[in-house]
Each structure stands twice: as C-alpha cells, then as structure tokens.
Amino acid sequence: MASSKVCILAVLCSLVIVTTFIGSTQSASCYMMYTSRRLPCHRLLGYTIQTIITSCDIKAVIFHLPGKFVCADPSAKWTQRGMKCINERRRKNVQISGKETATSA
Template sequence: MASGKVCFLATLCSLVILSTFIGSTQSVSCCLRYTSRRLPCQRLLGYTVQTIIRSCDINSIIFHLPGRFVCADPSSIHTQRQMKCVDERRKNKGGRRSVRS
C-alpha cells in the first residue's frame, strides 16, 4: 500500500515538472538571418521588432507581407526606410506594427 502511494506521488511530481518544462519551452519564431532582397513598400502590411531578449539570437525587423514574413537587418538604411513607409501609411489609414521582446 505504501509503495503504491509513493509511486503515485512520484508520477504526480513527474507530471508537474514535465508540464512546467513544456510550458516554458514553447516554440518561439525567431529570425536567424536577414534577407538581402529589397521589399516594395506597397506590399508591406506591417512589421514586428524582434529583440535579442529571451530566445532570439539577433535583433531583427520582421516585415509582414501577404502570406509570409521576411526578416530584415534593423541597422540597414533600406530597412529603416521601409519601416518609415509603413509607419506613414499607418498614420494615414491604419495598419499593423508590433514589438516583440
């Protein structure tokens, strides 16, 4: 009887530890490299700022295009122009922009 209780408690503790581990390691989509392609401003729906904090290894701007996402170097002049273009369009008629840490 005592061994049954010990086995039950061990199983319960294992499940609690496992569920905590799974919750803390949810997959995070991070940019691993930058695109070298030029993106036309009129196709950009918005962008997300990715920072090195937490799980991501590089700072990046994630541009939202119809059906996909493209990672760009935040220090690039072209990227900064594209961000400005999206921000100006957003001011005029609304749009998407978000920050991810």
Template structure:
C-alpha cells in the same frame, strides 16, 4: 514516503522536459538571418521588432507581407526607410478614419 519522492521526481522531470520543448519551439519563430530581397512599402502589412533574448540570437525587423514574414537588418537604411514608410501610411489611414464627415442640416 518513497512513493511521494517518486511522484515529486517525476513531476520535476516532466516540467524540465516541457520547458525545454517550449523554449525550442519559441526559438523556431526567431529570425536567424536577414533577407537580401528588396521590399516595396506597398506590400507591407505590418512589422514587428525582434530583439536579442534567450531564444533569438539576432536583432531584426520582421516585415509582414501577404503569406509570409521576412527578416531584415534593423541597422540597414533600407529597413529603416521601409519602417518609416509603413508608419506614415498607417498614420494617414488613421487620420482618414478619424475624420468625421460634415453634413448640412436642411431646414
């Protein structure tokens, strides 16, 4: 009986330690501040939106550029302009990709 209690206690402690570790590693991937560096739309590879949750303390737009990620203030007009620019660029590429070339059949 004491043996099974010890196993249960050990399992619960292990789970608690693992969940603490997982939460702390997740928070390391959060934006903690905004970049002041101006970005060009042509350098953007994409973006994701971070919202405040249990691990992240600020809302942010995470711009993906070659080799790194930059955090920007989502309420900034420059950030919103970059997001629109990227979305338009992505739409334009999708439209070009969806176009089917018309070929004439020779008779």
C-alpha cells in the same frame, strides 16, 4: 449516453489545448538570418521588432507580407525606409478614419 458526452468534451478540450500550443509556438519563433532582398514599400503590410532574447541571437525587423514574414537588418537603410513607409501609411489611415468619425457625429 454520458460516456459519449465525456468523450466529446475530452476531444474539444484537446483541440483547445493543441490550438493554444500551436499559436504560442508560432509567436515564439525567432528569425536567425536577414534577407538579402530589398522589399518594395507597396508590398509591406506591417512589421514587428524582434529583440535579442535567450533563443534569438539577432535584433531584427520582421516585415509582414501577404502570406509570409521576412527578417530584415534593422540598421539597413532600406529597412528604415520600409518602417517609415508603413508608419506613414498607418498615420494616414488613422487621420482618414478620424475625419470620417468626426463628420458622421
């Protein structure tokens, strides 16, 4: 009975370690090439900034789209417009949620 509990505990610990490792490798990945496609604002969910670190050779804007990520040149005009579009959308959402909170209080 005790050995089965130890086995279950070992399996659970292994799952936690593997899950943590997979999560850390996904967040540590870096993009090495820019996309040549211009992305429409309405498809962009968000973005993150990739800086030059030891394993990443380029600065980039990583756009978040449904089901994927796309690497863009931060100096490109369309990239700047995409970032501005996302920032404005976020600002509007914050203002709307702030008004709802103020009216419900």
